[in-house]
Amino acid sequence: QKEVEQDPGPLSVPEGAIVSLNCTYSNSAFQYFMWYRQYSRKGPELLMYTYSSGNKEDGRFTAQVDKSSKYISLFIRDSQPSDSATYLCAMRRDSSYKLIFGSGTRLLVRP
């Protein structure tokens, strides 16, 4: 069983929609949670970084962490075609630098 599960998609939405991306995990020791965006043939780019449970907002992006359910989410408001990319969740334990990634969700925002 994978430590981090993520639906690969693709997820196709119209421009302006609210997008919800999710990951579940099995290791309760994870304390740091990240969302990366990856465009085709590029490296992952950090979008959001959250410690422990709670919400964090940055512009059109909101990250939520529910440690009791081992579930994290990324919401994108007013989605744009430029948001079309693969979104990767990643997490790590307090005592390790090693990032554990989900497999990524492909998002397509249609004009």
Next chain:
Amino acid sequence: EAGVTQFPSHSVIEKGQTVTLRCDPISGHDNLYWYRRVMGKEIKFLLHFVKESKQDESGMPNNRFLAERTGGTYSTLKVQPAELEDSGVYFCASSLHTDTQYFGPGTRLTVL
């Protein structure tokens, strides 16, 4: 400020050959990481350097892989001899402290 750079961007080699990948981290970043993504799988950790020392190499798949970071600056990852299952995208990342890891564009390795 320049980001993490990797060279080459793409390498095609035959099984049994040797390939060396290079990573230049962001200037001043003591922490350097190697990850790889094989087709259809998630990105997986290979190893972590702090300056020139290997802090964690638990993700290295076998002894055909050798990573070095001479002088605590750039790093190389050598695969010798390459096997078909080594094909994938190899990412390098660097960080100043424990938080944000900045990724390079990756090297796409194809072993024929």
